[in-house]
Amino acid sequence: MSVSESFEPNETTDESRSLRERVADNPGPARFWLLGTVVLVALEFGRYMGWAQQLVGAIKYVIGLVGLIPSWIGDSVGEATVPILSYFVSDAITLLLLFGISVLLTRFTSRSAADRLDVGLSDRLVRFLERAVLTAVLATIAVLFAFTPVGGLVNGAIDGVFNTLSSIPTLTSREVISNQGHRTPGGGWGGTFLGLSPAVAWGIRTLLVYAYALTVIVWTWKGYTLFRDHYRQADWTPRDDTLRRFRTHYWGLFGLIVVLMFIVTALWAPAVSPTTADQNIASPYEYEIEYLNDDGEVATTTPGQANLNSQSNGQNTIGPMSYDDYDRWAPLGTTSSGQNLLTHIAYGAQTSLVIGLLAIGLGGLIAVTMSMLTAYYKGIVDVLTVITSDTIISIPAFLLVMMLSVIFNQGNHPIAEPLNGGLLLGLIFAFVYWPGMWRTIRGPSLQVAEEEWVDAARSYGQSPVNTMRKHMAPYIAGYIMIYGSLLLGGIIISTAALSFLGLGIEGSTPEWGRLINDGRSFVGTSSWHVATIPGLMIVLVVTAFNALGDGLRDAIDPEADTGGTDDTGTAAAGGGG
Numbered sequence: 001m002s003v004s005e006s007f008e009p010n011e012t013t014d015e016s017r018s019l020r021e022r023v024a025d026n027p028g029p030a031r032f033w034l035l036g037t038v039v040l041v042a043l044e045f046g047r048y049m050g051w052a053q054q055l056v057g058a059i060k061y062v063i064g065l066v067g068l069i070p071s072w073i074g075d076s077v078g079e080a081t082v083p084i085l086s087y088f089v090s091d092a093i094t095l096l097l098l099f100g101i102s103v104l105l106t107r108f109t110s111r112s113a114a115d116r117l118d119v120g121l122s123d124r125l126v127r128f129l130e131r132a133v134l135t136a137v138l139a140t141i142a143v144l145f146a147f148t149p150v151g152g153l154v155n156g157a158i159d160g161v162f163n164t165l166s167s168i169p170t171l172t173s174r175e176v177i178s179n180q181g182h183r184t185p186g187g188g189w190g191g192t193f194l195g196l197s198p199a200v201a202w203g204i205r206t207l208l209v210y211a212y213a214l215t216v217i218v219w220t221w222k223g224y225t226l227f228r229d230h231y232r233q234a235d236w237t238p239r240d241d242t243l244r245r246f247r248t249h250y251w252g253l254f255g256l257i258v259v260l261m262f263i264v265t266a267l268w269a270p271a272v273s274p275t276t277a278d279q280n281i282a283s284p285y286e287y288e289i290e291y292l293n294d295d296g297e298v299a300t301t302t303p304g305q306a307n308l309n310s311q312s313n314g315q316n317t318i319g320p321m322s323y324d325d326y327d328r329w330a331p332l333g334t335t336s337s338g339q340n341l342l343t344h345i346a347y348g349a350q351t352s353l354v355i356g357l358l359a360i361g362l363g364g365l366i367a368v369t370m371s372m373l374t375a376y377y378k379g380i381v382d383v384l385t386v387i388t389s390d391t392i393i394s395i396p397a398f399l400l401v402m403m404l405s406v407i408f409n410q411g412n413h414p415i416a417e418p419l420n421g422g423l424l425l426g427l428i429f430a431f432v433y434w435p436g437m438w439r440t441i442r443g444p445s446l447q448v449a450e451e452e453w454v455d456a457a458r459s460y461g462q463s464p465v466n467t468m469r470k471h472m473a474p475y476i477a478g479y480i481m482i483y484g485s486l487l488l489g490g491i492i493i494s495t496a497a498l499s500f501l502g503l504g505i506e507g508s509t510p511e512w513g514r515l516i517n518d519g520r521s522f523v524g525t526s527s528w529h530v531a532t533i534p535g536l537m538i539v540l541v542v543t544a545f546n547a548l549g550d551g552l553r554d555a556i557d558p559e560a561d562t563g564g565t566d567d568t569g570t571a572a573a574g575g576g577g
Contacts, residue, residue: 252551307338
């Protein structure tokens with residue numbers, strides 16, 4: 001065997017090896033990182049299962065909401081024509097929805113029936129038959145779940161498994177480190193972690209939360225460096241320069257740190273809060289707490305009654321870093337209704353995060369999809385999208401959000417129920433802001449659509465969907481990240497403003513804007529903290545998102561502020577390689 005013959009196969013293998021093969025050749029670093037990941041997950045496994053349960057619940061809600069569409073349309077048609085026609089229309093729309101789901105499922109599979117079978121039919125016909133069969137299977141499953149006990153049994157089994165797994169104590173759970181207790185006649189504390197004071201116990205648990213989150217972030221970065229050093233085929237990618245530029249962008253790093261703390265506070269709100277939202281806000285009269293009364297005896301009362309006597313209303317004040325008369329620790333004081341302010345802020349961060357991510361995620365998806373369609377097809381598609389976006393943008397955004405919020409809330413629409421209008425606000429913000437996001441990335445999309453690699457993909461017969469997904473989307477993702485991070489701050493402050501006006505989040509769901517509204521009359525009194533602290537939190541978080549957006553912009557597109565004229569390079573930088 002010659003030298004060239006022995007070299008060529010090895011060279012080909014090095015260039016075409018999959019990640020799994022590369023890890024198999026050098027498993028040590030991957031095993032080390034995986035072992036650390038398993039340990040980190042095990043420490044908070046119960047909490048992760050709780051998040052998974054919430055995600056499954058959200059998916060069930062979306063499926064149920066989509067399942068109502070056929071009946072809504074069918075009932076409308078039946079009322080306008082013949083009642084029996086509503087059944088046919090509902091069934092037809094249901095089958096169309098299921099066929100659409102089957103199209104999505106088959107589109108993301110690597111092999112189809114056309115690849116495996118040779119039946120003498122065209123690939124298009126075989127693909128259609130495959131989707132029709134899958135639609136029939138999905139319809140059968142839907143009937144079983146809707147009209148037989150199977151649905152209830154499966155749903156109950158899923159809920160039971162998640163309830164069991166999510167109840168497992170974690171490193172940062174209040175079952176492990178409890179801060180809710182009472183003074184004892186002997187001068188110590190009872191019911192708290194190791195008999196420590198509630199302030200110290202809460203401080204330990206909170207420090208563990210942020211220490212754990214920091215460890216997860218550091219370990220994630222460690223995993224990326226191991227991949228880059230041991231398993232990545234390329235010695236360099238544009239992403240390396242993007243990260244290098246961001247690591248020296250101190251304003252962007254400040255924004256990233258604050259945003260991460262905001263996200264951690266929202267995700268670990270039950271651990272960061274001195275008390276639970278259910279006990280402190282939602283159902284304060286369904287629980288009992290113990291405290292040391294003035295007679296030196298341990299007595300019991302409900303949190304609701306304790307709240308009535310712990311109000312910060314300008315005359316009676318439980319300020320920051322203090323206890324109330326019921327031995328309850330209030331790091332940020334109490335609200336005008338006597339509830340723990342930090343609990344409100346932590347769970348309010350959760351509400352703002354859900355609304356912001358839903359709005360940016362859905363609005364960004366619409367913007368990216370429309371930008372690729374308009375850049376790829378141009379013509380009438382581009383014109384119709386311009387007209388639609390101009391129509392939406394012509395109405396002041398805040399006024400449009402207020403109008404839609406009032407319409408859906410007063411109509412008692414099902415989407416106005418979750419989070420007391422929080423889900424509705426997220427959907428409205430997505431509808432209102434996608435035109436702006438689309439306009440932001442329309443230029444880069446048109447620019448990338450004219451590149452040689454897109455023309456090459458077309459000439460090789462690649463489908464438009466695959467061309468847009470593989471060759472266009474990566475190069476505009478950076479731009480939507482920049483605009484999305486900048487827009488998140490605006491959504492948070494708009495949500496707070498709506499709640500301040502009484503048009504946003506209602507009911508018992510915590511929200512920062514309503515805290516400001518409740519405490520604005522006490523700003524000049526000893527209860528200044530009720531409105532001032534949430535206001536400062538809004539300013540800090542909004543500023544951080546803007547700083548993060550500036551950092552991402554300068555890291556992903558270094559020519560944005562320098563007047564650079566190399567459009568191709570800018571587009572490539574936006575994709576990050």
